[in-house]
Amino acid sequence: MTAQKRGHAGHGHHHHHHDNVYLTSKNKNDAGVRITRIGLLVNLAMAIGKFLGGYIFHSQALIADAYHALTDMVSDFMTLGTVAWSLKPPSERFPNGYGKVESLGALGVSSLLLCGGVFMGLNAGQVLLSQFYPEAFETLQHAGLLVHAHSHSHSHDSEVVGPNINAAWLAAGSIVVKEWLYRATIKIAKERKSSVLASNAMHHRIDSLTSVVALATIAGAHVFTNASWLDPVGGLVISLMVIQAGWGNTKTALLELADTTVDDEIKDSVRRAASKALAQSPVPGHVEIRDIQGMKSGQNYLVEIEVAVPGSWSVQQFRQLEETLRERVGSKVRGVRRLKVRAVPQELQGISFTEEFIPGDVSPRSSPEPEEDENHSHQHNSNSHESHKRR
Known part of the structure; x- marks a missing residue:
């Protein structure tokens, strides 16, 4: 703790960002470095596993959950990458420093999250439309107004097929692993007073909550008869959660780039x-x-x-x-x-x-002095030149 206080007092603004080098640090024995890398590897494995599981087991909720995990992982990488830039000292070209590079990175990630959430919601909405209003779905599809939804097998059969029960195991496993990651990361974050590790911990907790939604809807589709519609509803709920997070982050990044005042x-x-x-x-x-x-x-x-x-x-x-x-x-x-x-x-x-700020009614056009000075200077130079020639 004393080392932390001493570093903080010496140059307080550097201390806050030091935690962001956990991904690139060569100190593998550091608890913060270790838990960050474990979290990123788990996110990658789970995103791939959920995408494959969602496709094979016909689960909209699991695919939506996989996309959410993937965007979180991209967000972590982008944050860790742009922070290195934001710490660079100001230069002649960037007199206010490079902090806005991080804001641009945040805008990119949040836009990705927002667009992904919208597409997931549209996909889940199509599946629901195909189940409840098959005639309308066919009409819109023939008119070319619908993208080809993943769960096309659901709508083309006379009998609607729900998600495979194995999808529930993937969701349940995700809850357990993510909750463990949350507890392990938040423990180190509190010890280090690290806002970056605390943010990573909250990502794990949100992933755990979206997996709870996925598990509930997948299981519900099997427990209740004729409830295969629950799975795309779960996908829709998760997509709305992703859209909400994406819009919130997009708005924050845009306001930062527009130079709004501090809190x-x-x-x-x-x-x-x-x-x-x-x-x-x-x-x-x-x-x-x-x-x-x-x-x-x-x-x-x-x-x-x-x-x-x-x-x-x-x-x-x-x-x-x-x-x-x-x-x-x-x-x-x-x-x-x-x-x-x-x-x-x-x-x-x-x-x-x-x-x-200089008032709008004050401008070079309304003040002709510079032109007069310029003409005067030009005339003076001409006179001097003529005088020199006469000599």
């Missing part, structure tokens, strides 16, 4: 850390924190603080205050990657960050 919770944490820094450091005169704003860039927070300082302060005094605030907030608020401090005189009231 109030982050602003409050920054305000508390900055206030403590002012209380504990010997600052001459009264300094007031007036406003805080920021934006999220991947897992990084780029924050700005506006402070009111005495008008008599020198640049050196403000510089010392800036360094104090940056060190304190950086070590206390997890994820803060950049901190800009803006000073305003205490005497002035009603100033906000919006004054930094």
Whole structure:
């Protein structure tokens, strides 16, 4: 624990991301590395097993569950891959750092999840349509308005065939394994205080819940007579769960890319850390924190603080205050990657960050001075040249 605190105090914003190297770390004895790799291998094996099982045993619910497991695995890989980019220091081309690369990766994964959920739902809906309204299904299929559903064997026979009972064993096995993975991962996450491992653990728990839905619908189709429709209903329910998760993540990624402000919770944490820094450091005169704003860039927070300082302060005094605030907030608020401090005189009231934006009615076209200056400069150069020639 002491090592964790020491690393955090030295450069707090790096500590949060260190956990993301679990996949690429060469330290195979590390518990976090081991459980992350086990989780990814299990996800891959289960996704393949469920896809094959769903196809062979004619289970819509199992195919939907397999797709969900696969997108989770792609999400983990993408997260682990983009975090390495987000940690790169700012460059001339990317002055705000590379955090948005992670946001773009999140948008890609969530879009995949969203589209996959929609297609799974359409597929399950087709199977239900073929069972309850076969004439309408045939009409739409002949009109070319339906994609070819996997469970075509269900609709072409006079007798509707439900999922094979062996599909239930796959779903039950998935629940047991995923619940074990959740408990093992969350235990290490709590010990390490790792948000990334905690997120991975929640993925395992959600997979376990979707497998419960699959098991219930597959088993129900066998327990109750004429209930083969339960399996595609299970597929539809899981697809709706996937769509909900996909839309939520897509919306978050889009808002991040549009540079929306950080949560109030982050602003409050920054305000508390900055206030403590002012209380504990010997600052001459009264300094007031007036406003805080920021934006999220991947897992990084780029924050700005506006402070009111005495008008008599020198640049050196403000510089010392800036360094104090940056060190304190950086070590206390997890994820803060950049901190800009803006000073305003205490005497002035009603100033906000919006004054930094140039009003729309101020533009080079409405101000002809640059052209005059340019002509004047050109004329001056011509006169100098003529004078030189006369000599």
